[in-house]
Amino acid sequence: MLFKQLFDQETWTYTYLIADPVSKDAILIDPVNTHIDEYIELLAAHDLQLKYSLETHVHADHITASGLLRQRLGAQTGVSGLCGAESADIQIQDGDIFKFAGNEQIKVIATPGHTRGSISFLWRDRLFTGDSLLIGGCGRTDFQGGDAGAQYDCITQRLFTLPDETLVYPGHDYQQRWVSSIMQERTTNPRLAGKTREQFIEIMNNLNLPKPRLIDEAVPANRYCGLDEDQRQDAVALRDETLPIRVTTKTEDMVMTAKQHITEINVGQSRQLLREGNIVLIDTREESEYAAGHIDGALLLPRGMLEFKAGNLPELADKSKAILIYCRLGNRSALAAQTLQQLGYTNVLSMAGGFEAWEKSQTS
Numbered sequence: 001m002l003f004k005q006l007f008d009q010e011t012w013t014y015t016y017l018i019a020d021p022v023s024k025d026a027i028l029i030d031p032v033n034t035h036i037d038e039y040i041e042l043l044a045a046h047d048l049q050l051k052y053s054l055e056t057h058v059h060a061d062h063i064t065a066s067g068l069l070r071q072r073l074g075a076q077t078g079v080s081g082l083c084g085a086e087s088a089d090i091q092i093q094d095g096d097i098f099k100f101a102g103n104e105q106i107k108v109i110a111t112p113g114h115t116r117g118s119i120s121f122l123w124r125d126r127l128f129t130g131d132s133l134l135i136g137g138c139g140r141t142d143f144q145g146g147d148a149g150a151q152y153d154c155i156t157q158r159l160f161t162l163p164d165e166t167l168v169y170p171g172h173d174y175q176q177r178w179v180s181s182i183m184q185e186r187t188t189n190p191r192l193a194g195k196t197r198e199q200f201i202e203i204m205n206n207l208n209l210p211k212p213r214l215i216d217e218a219v220p221a222n223r224y225c226g227l228d229e230d231q232r233q234d235a236v237a238l239r240d241e242t243l244p245i246r247v248t249t250k251t252e253d254m255v256m257t258a259k260q261h262i263t264e265i266n267v268g269q270s271r272q273l274l275r276e277g278n279i280v281l282i283d284t285r286e287e288s289e290y291a292a293g294h295i296d297g298a299l300l301l302p303r304g305m306l307e308f309k310a311g312n313l314p315e316l317a318d319k320s321k322a323i324l325i326y327c328r329l330g331n332r333s334a335l336a337a338q339t340l341q342q343l344g345y346t347n348v349l350s351m352a353g354g355f356e357a358w359e360k361s362q363t364s
Contacts, residue, residue, distance in 0.1 A: 001104070002046060003126075005169065005178060008032045011062040011214075012172045015039075016128055019048050020101030027052045027100060028075075029121060029128050030171055031065035033226050039065065040072065050075040051100055054092075056130025056171055057118040058083045058222045060144065060215040067225030077225045080110075083117035084307060084339065085223045086254060092119060109158055113151020114139030116307075120159065122166075127182070130171040133159055135180040138191055139171075141204050143211075144219070145307055145343075148204035152197045160186045220305050255331045258338040264352045267361045270324060273349075279322040280315050284336040285355070289328065295358060303332050306339055319345045326351040326358070 002019040011032065017039075019026035026048040031039060043050055053066040053075045066077040070089070078098070081091035090096075094110035098121075107122045111132035118139070121128040131139030133155055141148040164183035187193055191203055212218070221228065265273075273279050274297070283290050283298040290300045299315055310316050316323070323345060325333040330352050337350040351358070 001101075002026075002048075004042070006035070006038075007176075008035060008062065010034070012174050013059075013062050014169065014171055014173070014178075016169060017042065018104075018106070018123060019043075019046065020104065021046065021048075023101040024049045025100040025104075026050045027054060027098070027106065028065075028069065029054050030056055030059070030130065031069060033063045033065040033068060036065045036068050036072070039069065043073070049073075052076050052078055052090075052098055054078045054098070054106075054121065055080075055083075055085075055088075055222075056120065056128065056132070057115045058085055058144065058219060059171075060212045060218050061172075062214065063218050063221045064226035067227035070225065071227075079225070080117035080119045082112070083115070083223070084303070084335075085225060086335065087224050087227075091254070094119070109154075111151075111154040111158065113141055113147050113149075113154055114144075116145035116147070122162070125163070125165060126167045126169055127159065127162065128169050128171075129159070133168060133185060133189075134170045135168070135173050135175075135177045135185070136189055138189075138204075140207060140209055142207070142209070143215070148201040149197060151204070152192070152200040155192060160192075216305075220302055223303070255334055258334040259350075262334055262337040262341065262348065262350050264330070264334070264350045265324075266352050267357050270326075270349075270351045270358070271361075273322070273324060279324055282323060282325045282336070283355075284325055284327050284332050289355075293355070293359075295326065295355070298326075303327070303336050306336055307343065310340065310343060316345070319343075320347060322347045322349070324349045324351060326354050328354045328356055330354040330357075 002021055004017040006015040013032050015031050016029040026043060031053055050073045053069045069075045070077050076089040078090035078092050079085040079088040081093055092108055096108040098106040109120045109122055111118050111120045114131040118130055118132050120132055141151055162182050166182040168180040168185055281298045282301050283294050284301060284303045286302050325336050327333040333350040337348045340348045
């Protein structure tokens with residue numbers, strides 16, 4: 001088997017290549033978009049076919065190359081189903097197995113805490129931990145649905161119970177350390193070794209770290225597998241547009257499931273509520289769509305930024321206040337409404353038919 005650990009010096013990110021020279025199957029974990037040509041050249045040099053491009057989470061410090069790898073090489077993209085990256089080909093679940101090269105397999109271990117959808121990958125004796133467990137540290141827990149208690153639980157109960165000799169390959173290291181082991185982290189990691197759950201939570205709640213430099217750009221882009229607005233034709237499943245590209249069954253299922261757990265109202269009911277006032281109107285489309293036309297008074301909050309920005313907006317400080325969400329056709333708004341409910345908002349409505357139905361009702 002071929003294994004390579006690649007490094008992006010700009011963001012201190014590690015990317016991992018696992019490949020079989022015989023079957024030619026290859027997998028990349030946490031690729032960075034600025035290295036897309038390097039990855040393609042590396043694969044070509046070894047005559048490899050990229051099967052999967054997998055993410056440990058939706059990153060806040062760099063933009064993934066997964067979407068570009070799908071476009072240029074046909075690789076399937078995989079992101080945790082809890083990350084809100086509906087454009088990914090595979091919505092990864094805890095315990096999933098990725099098989100390749102005959103008998104080789106990569107097992108998924110859910111490791112929430114850094115973000116709600118953080119996962120780790122176990123291949124043979126090598127554990128790829130993303131930002132969940134770092135060498136001598138762990139990822140911060142103060143954004144994207146982070147939870148210090150959940151992080152402590154998954155590290156101590158799921159990762160530290162692996163064999164001592166299991167090698168730990170993190171998503172980043174800022175001192176250019178390349179690899180650790182489960183025994184080393186369990187016994188020497190200053191945030192975890194000998195710490196109770198309460199002590200760990202106190203440590204994490206008092207880090208007072210600055211906001212990641214690229215977070216406003218990286219998080220929404222990574223919800224689309226790293227594609228910018230001009231590249232998102234292949235991400236139509238998330239954008240619920242009626243273009244001549246087939247929406248994936250997985251996304252259709254997600255939308256149908258979301259609509260079973262939210263309240264939808266039609267355009268007429270929406271107009272009535274807006275006339276009565278005391279309701280927050282949210283446009284969950286992209287900025288370019290909003291600029292091309294929107295409902296008066298709508299607050300722009302793109303689907304990709306929802307979990308990150310919702311808690312910071314004064315208009316959404318009261319979680320009991322009525323919220324009405326719309327998108328273009330009503331699918332993104334259904335997913336967004338479900339997300340807000342999961343974040344604790346108790347009176348969320350989605351406008352069926354979206355902005356197109358709103359516009360048609362004004363001309364009919």
